[in-house]
Amino acid sequence: MKEQTARRQDGEAGGDRRRLFQARVLDLTDGLYRVALRLTRHESDAEELVAEAVAKAWAALDSLEDESRFRPWIFSVLINTFRSHCRRRGRELSLDDCQDDAGGEPDFSLFDKLHQPFLLWWSNPEQDFLNKLLGEDLQRAVDSLSECYRAVVVLVILEGCSYQEAADILAIPIGTVRSRVKRGRSLMQKALWMHAREAGIHTATSETEGEM
Amino acid sequence: MGNEHKPIDCEEVLRSLISYLDGELDKAATADIDHHLKHCRTCYSRAEFERHLTELSRKIGPSKAPAELRRRLARLVEGF
Known part of the structure; x- marks a missing residue:
């Protein structure tokens, strides 16, 4: 019983x-x-x-x-x-290895490409650029990131995790999350810029081609 | 006392801007950047641009999982 x-x-x-x-x-x-x-x-x-x-x-x-x-x-x-x-699947795991993308390149900033400080007040090229962006442009930019940056970008930017939470989830130090978020954003913005130029969403006005 | 801010320049703001926008700075550092943004049009525009781009990024892809996946998970857990 x-x-x-x-x-x-x-x-x-x-x-x-x-x-x-x-x-x-x-x-x-x-x-x-x-x-x-x-x-x-x-x-x-x-x-x-x-x-x-x-x-x-x-x-x-x-x-x-x-x-x-x-x-x-x-x-x-x-x-x-x-x-x-x-x-x-026998794939080389890139979730934990960011070496490919680091490459020593300085961070890329869309704002620096678009901002024109001496324009008249009603002109706002940054906002114009954002207005033309489609969800699929952003999705393509995120998907273009290598997995090690994508994982951090997805957790922090898309899901709103804190850096500590993302560090716990990925089992990496919080400082690594901080640097990958920054680098991931920069790479994402570069991908958006390249796509915008190729698709004719943005045409060069004052930016210097040599800075790419 | 409460309104005192450490003066910081645009370079310092640029270095910490992403952590600031992600809410990852402590109160004092956040207040220093808040103060700077109130007085610097370029940094304010930069911060607004980054904030807006992040908001747009949050809307990527489906917001919901497919209904079939939810049913599948419910069945899966029932079987445990």
Whole structure:
């Protein structure tokens, strides 16, 4: 009798735990999918990644020491699942290696390219440029980043994570997040600029070609 | 006392602007940049440009996961 009661109580506790986990996962599904989509850049791959991460998170739930840290914890499971996917596909993992893009180039600033301080007050080339940008231009610019910058940009800029939260999720130092956010923005702006020039969205007026 | 700010130049603002816009500076450093932006038209324009670009970037892609993924996850967790 005692055994039956204990089993029933264990079953009820397990059911509660599962329901709580399910509620939290469903709360975070949109964010998990958005991050997965920007990392994989394919809808079906993103769905697979999220589903696999959720299964892994359930299996590793005991490793979550602080319940209030569920959000960064499950995002870190997603990131680690993505790392495993890359390894499984035999791809060189670039999520943790930014060397390719650093290249010693100075940071690029769209504002510096567009701003003209001596224009009349009603003229605003920066705003004109932003008004012409489409969502797909921005998406293309984010997707053009190598994974190591993209992961930080997606977490901080798109999902609004703090630097500390992004550092915890990616298991990298906060100083690295700070420098990658800055560099990632710069590379994103350069990609936007190049696309704007190629697509004729912006035509050169006063900027110096040699500065590119 | 509360209105005293460390005077900072445009170079310093430029170095910290991204951390400032991301809300990652401490109160004193934030107040110093706030103060500078009130008096420097170019830095103010730069900050507004970066802020606006970030806002546009936040709207990239779908805001919601596909309904089928939500159903799939619900079924998956039911099976645990």
